[in-house]
Amino acid sequence: MSPAVLLTLSLLACGGPAPPDPEPIFEPPEQPNIVIILLDGLRYDRTHIGGNDLLTSPTLDVLAAQGVIFDLAFSTSNESLLSHSALFTGLYPTEIAYPDYKQFLLPEQALTLAEAMEAVGYETAAFVAGGHVKAHFGFSQGFGTFEEGEDFGSFATTARLASEWLARRQEDKPFFAFVHGYDLHRPYPKASVFFHPYWPKGRTDLDRSLRKRNFTEFVFDGVYYPNFQPTRLTHAAGDSMLDPGIYKALEAHAAASAASGEGKAVPLSPSDREHITAHYDASLLCADTYVGMLLDDIIARGLWDDTLIIATSDHGEDLGDHGYYNHRANITDSTTHVPLIISGGALPPALRGTRTSELTDAVDMVHTVMDMAGSVPPAGARGRSVWALLQGREPPPKDFVFQQGVLGHSSVRTPTHRLVFLGLALIDPGYARHMAEDPIDGGSFVLYHSAVDRLETRDVLADNLVLAEQLRNELVAWTISLEEGTERMQLSPELEEMLRERGYW
Ligand SMILES: [Zn+2]
Numbered sequence: 001m002s003p004a005v006l007l008t009l010s011l012l013a014c015g016g017p018a019p020p021d022p023e024p025i026f027e028p029p030e031q032p033n034i035v036i037i038l039l040d041g042l043r044y045d046r047t048h049i050g051g052n053d054l055l056t057s058p059t060l061d062v063l064a065a066q067g068v069i070f071d072l073a074f075s076t077s078n079e080s081l082l083s084h085s086a087l088f089t090g091l092y093p094t095e096i097a098y099p100d101y102k103q104f105l106l107p108e109q110a111l112t113l114a115e116a117m118e119a120v121g122y123e124t125a126a127f128v129a130g131g132h133v134k135a136h137f138g139f140s141q142g143f144g145t146f147e148e149g150e151d152f153g154s155f156a157t158t159a160r161l162a163s164e165w166l167a168r169r170q171e172d173k174p175f176f177a178f179v180h181g182y183d184l185h186r187p188y189p190k191a192s193v194f195f196h197p198y199w200p201k202g203r204t205d206l207d208r209s210l211r212k213r214n215f216t217e218f219v220f221d222g223v224y225y226p227n228f229q230p231t232r233l234t235h236a237a238g239d240s241m242l243d244p245g246i247y248k249a250l251e252a253h254a255a256a257s258a259a260s261g262e263g264k265a266v267p268l269s270p271s272d273r274e275h276i277t278a279h280y281d282a283s284l285l286c287a288d289t290y291v292g293m294l295l296d297d298i299i300a301r302g303l304w305d306d307t308l309i310i311a312t313s314d315h316g317e318d319l320g321d322h323g324y325y326n327h328r329a330n331i332t333d334s335t336t337h338v339p340l341i342i343s344g345g346a347l348p349p350a351l352r353g354t355r356t357s358e359l360t361d362a363v364d365m366v367h368t369v370m371d372m373a374g375s376v377p378p379a380g381a382r383g384r385s386v387w388a389l390l391q392g393r394e395p396p397p398k399d400f401v402f403q404q405g406v407l408g409h410s411s412v413r414t415p416t417h418r419l420v421f422l423g424l425a426l427i428d429p430g431y432a433r434h435m436a437e438d439p440i441d442g443g444s445f446v447l448y449h450s451a452v453d454r455l456e457t458r459d460v461l462a463d464n465l466v467l468a469e470q471l472r473n474e475l476v477a478w479t480i481s482l483e484e485g486t487e488r489m490q491l492s493p494e495l496e497e498m499l500r501e502r503g504y505w
């Protein structure tokens, strides 16, 4: 019992003054509208709530002021396709599909969050900015409306598409909407007023380079290598994609160029680095502005009080951290620590303006959203409901977040530390054996004291061998549980019944 309740009871018992009139009782809707706003590539520490002094995200700030901030939220991978697949299924990448980047997609047999929400009576709609979140990678499953803006496009388009849909949707059902934008994805410079709001020094030669789509993929350790030739892959679904293996190739190119003294190498100055970060920050302002317009529209249509908003991302972005300007070369906080805000008019008043340091990650999303909808998640979905946590229902504790990167890096993150296993591809048959048997201090592992060393710049493994071994054991046990697991996404009896009623079989 809380001290406040005890105080009230003791006042009543001794005949003291009557307690003040209670607040009007808040009655949340049984099935609130739920909107996931996914700002692709947004790292936590570039948001104002995450410590950026600049007011780069006024809309997110307002959502946060009226909602709950999760200060320790993580993506499950460091790449859009793998991360979104985990978010939509509550499964880890290697459980979802064979983790070969040329073939990976969200398979038809996966039961997605949208399918489950449709089955429990929601009207479902998604507005995605192309790229790796398109229908042909499997993401349209379960969405009654699925609209794609231009490839790697902006909320300028997808928020407008969502507004147009709000004007014409069925009004007898609650809705589940997913709205996505690639504004924070390279190339970072944005048009018009979003070009240089955080860069007072005006245009430089770097601006010409930054307009090239892949410029930042040619930068390693602060040096631009214009002669580097990246390789591309053709995905089984037909898309041409940059090979994630280019980062190892770029490191080799940099080493060869340094050894021979030949080939062009153009160092970026500290000012250049600030300039690139200023463009990334401006990209957030751009995304945030159009998200704000969508929220205005939700309010103007009188939907706010019945709506929960979840704002988050699928990965972060190295901004020169760890040598790179991208999100796929490393599994670190810079590439996987993301904002998570739960807000909206349907949020109980007691939760507004609060923040929590409970650990959570993208595989919690299926549990969380189904719980918000007053329903149960599909059996087999991993994770736990943070909605239950906010309401004091005590879901299972979460002491570790596990992640699988597109280059084969696996990581375990605790509230204070991160251990990364480097080196092999996820499809390598010796993957789990190497993870279990390689000497902990032999070069395959890195340990960061993330709570103190927030940019994860210092490997502290040599000084913390006991902790490193403990975390390795957790990582191995988790990896083996995935390999041996026969558990696939299964229907709970309730959900199966609902799906059958709606003609899924
Ligand atoms: Zn992404």
Ligand SMILES: [Zn+2]
Pocket (backbone or CB within 6 Å): 189, 195, 196, 199, 202, 203, 204, 206, 207, 275, 279
């Ligand atoms: Zn510029």
